[in-house]
Amino acid sequence: xxxxxxxxxxxITAGTLALGLAACGGGNDDNEGGSGDLASGExxxxxxxxxxxxxxxxxxxxxxxxxxxxxxxxxTGSGTGKSEFGERLNDFAGxxxxxxxxxxxxxxxxQYIPTVAAPITVSYNVPxxxxxxxxxxxxxxxxxxxxxxxxxxxxxxxNDGATLPDLDITLAVRSDGSxxxxxxxxxLEEATDTWTLGSGDTIEWPxxxxxxxxxxxxxxxxxxxxxxxxYVDLADASEVGLVTAAVENADxxxxxxxxxxxxxxxxxxxxxxxxxxxxxxxAGAESYPITAPTYLLIRTEYEDAAVAAGVKxxxxxxxxxxxxxxxxxxxxxxxxxxxxxxxxxxxxxIAD
Amino acid sequence: xxxxxxxxxxxxxxxxxEARARQADRGFRALVTLAGLTxxxxxxxxxxxxxxxxxxxxxxxxxxxxxFGTRWAPNDxxxxxFPLLYGTLVTSLIAMVIAVxxxxxxxxxxxEVAHRSTxxxxxxxxxxxxxxxxxxxxxxxxxxxxxxxxxAYQWFAxxxxxxxxxxxxxxxTNTGRNYITASLVLxxxxxxxxxSIAREVFATVPETDKQAAYALGATRWEMVKGAILPHSFGxxxxxxxxxxxxxxxxxxxxxxxxxxxxxxxxxxxxxxxxMAALIAQQWGESSGLHTDALIAxxxxxxxxxxxxxxxxxxxxxxxxxKMKGAHS
Numbered sequence: 001x002x003x004x005x006x007x008x009x010x011x012i013t014a015g016t017l018a019l020g021l022a023a024c025g026g027g028n029d030d031n032e033g034g035s036g037d038l039a040s041g042e043x044x045x046x047x048x049x050x051x052x053x054x055x056x057x058x059x060x061x062x063x064x065x066x067x068x069x070x071x072x073x074x075x076t077g078s079g080t081g082k083s084e085f086g087e088r089l090n091d092f093a094g095x096x097x098x099x100x101x102x103x104x105x106x107x108x109x110x111q112y113i114p115t116v117a118a119p120i121t122v123s124y125n126v127p128x129x130x131x132x133x134x135x136x137x138x139x140x141x142x143x144x145x146x147x148x149x150x151x152x153x154x155x156x157x158x159n160d161g162a163t164l165p166d167l168d169i170t171l172a173v174r175s176d177g178s179x180x181x182x183x184x185x186x187x188l189e190e191a192t193d194t195w196t197l198g199s200g201d202t203i204e205w206p207x208x209x210x211x212x213x214x215x216x217x218x219x220x221x222x223x224x225x226x227x228x229x230x231y232v233d234l235a236d237a238s239e240v241g242l243v244t245a246a247v248e249n250a251d252x253x254x255x256x257x258x259x260x261x262x263x264x265x266x267x268x269x270x271x272x273x274x275x276x277x278x279x280x281x282x283a284g285a286e287s288y289p290i291t292a293p294t295y296l297l298i299r300t301e302y303e304d305a306a307v308a309a310g311v312k313x314x315x316x317x318x319x320x321x322x323x324x325x326x327x328x329x330x331x332x333x334x335x336x337x338x339x340x341x342x343x344x345x346x347x348x349x350i351a352d
Numbered sequence: 353x354x355x356x357x358x359x360x361x362x363x364x365x366x367x368x369x370e371a372r373a374r375q376a377d378r379g380f381r382a383l384v385t386l387a388g389l390t391x392x393x394x395x396x397x398x399x400x401x402x403x404x405x406x407x408x409x410x411x412x413x414x415x416x417x418x419x420f421g422t423r424w425a426p427n428d429x430x431x432x433x434f435p436l437l438y439g440t441l442v443t444s445l446i447a448m449v450i451a452v453x454x455x456x457x458x459x460x461x462x463x464e465v466a467h468r469s470t471x472x473x474x475x476x477x478x479x480x481x482x483x484x485x486x487x488x489x490x491x492x493x494x495x496x497x498x499x500x501x502x503x504a505y506q507w508f509a510x511x512x513x514x515x516x517x518x519x520x521x522x523x524x525t526n527t528g529r530n531y532i533t534a535s536l537v538l539x540x541x542x543x544x545x546x547x548s549i550a551r552e553v554f555a556t557v558p559e560t561d562k563q564a565a566y567a568l569g570a571t572r573w574e575m576v577k578g579a580i581l582p583h584s585f586g587x588x589x590x591x592x593x594x595x596x597x598x599x600x601x602x603x604x605x606x607x608x609x610x611x612x613x614x615x616x617x618x619x620x621x622x623x624x625x626x627m628a629a630l631i632a633q634q635w636g637e638s639s640g641l642h643t644d645a646l647i648a649x650x651x652x653x654x655x656x657x658x659x660x661x662x663x664x665x666x667x668x669x670x671x672x673x674k675m676k677g678a679h680s
Contacts, residue, residue, distance in 0.1 A: 211623065
């Protein structure tokens, strides 16, 4: 019995080894044959979930350009992405917010690389009401609970001729901490003098709010709650077919959310030396005022040269050919000027 | 076996065997003690590490401020968890009010009423319900139950509007994401657990007790009331406690259906939040003191579970003393 069993085991082991060797052989052949000086190996990234749809599409497309470099991006949220970056658990991180003192990331250990931007829509569900126009003060009033009914005079003032029903307003907000919340509240804080709830990734919303998980959860709430209004990124709002409002921008024009409006906002935004920029309430008549930026954090020093090469190669792709994938995933591509600066920063941070 | 012992006399062979058995016994004892200690060790380590990481939040708010503060505002560094404690207790309590009678009913049906041939199918189905992942319950809750039940809530709120007291608890609503929906989902999740333990408990009631009740002319209900339930009281409390533990700690299903608003309302049709759900919702984007506060909520939840279990044990002991007193 025992002998027999051993023999079987031996056979299996030998077979596995043979298979393994064959696989290795195949891999080596591939490397020598095709890839030339492209990087290979694995790079891991984690962070913001907001741009995940774009990153996932870019990673998928990149696998066809260079199948030997395996990139993975885990949409854990900006906060987790940053702390993992600080602990060196990922090779680069995605974040919607800038690095703060208590994020666990050492100053000088990273470089911001802007990748794409996206408009955050103000979506609502009021039967029969379309083309709603909201000025900035009114938006702040609605989201801090001062305006609690759709027939409020402040809403009527910018919507001549629209029939506003006597319907309670329900706010649809995020239950999870979110860069989308940060950007939306930051917009209200910067654009108005009346906003009292401050800004951050979690806000103490007034009592008439219902919170959902991620953008999809908020979109779901708006869809099934009459009288609701909430902030959702453009991708999820258009996926579900939500009705969106035109929001007053810095020039006083009412602009509906669109990728063109977001790109216009990027053009109008001022760029800081570290490549961070603030496209919220940017100047320009075409600019959509609630446009959120998102960044990658790359290390100024990589321990492993192969990883550094991989990161550089993938991020370069993301900033060049990859930008073409932005629009179909409802993200706004970088304007040419910003794109060039991002590439320069990448090249000077990771030297060849 | 006996070949290794010196075969001088039968007595010594036996002794040798006994020594061996004793050794094996000791080994077994050490092994299971180790297993038991592992549980304690893991639990202790969890408690220590979470307390250490959550400590800054306790210090920042003061233990009382942390537990009884009503404002949760991470961007202002204010961390009061009372609304979460309220949400956890309210949803678990309502879930228990629904789940315990239903579970006892199912268990009685299985043990006393159902035919032997159908019994095993019912048991299989109930056990299957226990294996459904909680996220599935949550998704069904948010995608199916919430849109369908909102009009029912509105109808009920209108119905009780003239009744003082009731109209405060079931007030106007325009959302199905609220305490009640969360409680319903929790109840459905707790039912299989409570049912299967209640079934085991009922099975331990001596057949002679039941026959004695019948012999005295008891109907089936009188037999259940007089023989089964008194005998099973302790076990049923234990079963309910396990269900309650599941309800209080349930995270993702609640996070999906409760509406995620950190506020307290007597109106059960309003959105709220629970401790476990908030940790899961806010973990990803948290940093610094906010993260510490989320871990501290975990410690608080742990403490409350321990207190409730302790109280339950007290209830069982009281009841058993009372019952024994009545018997003598």
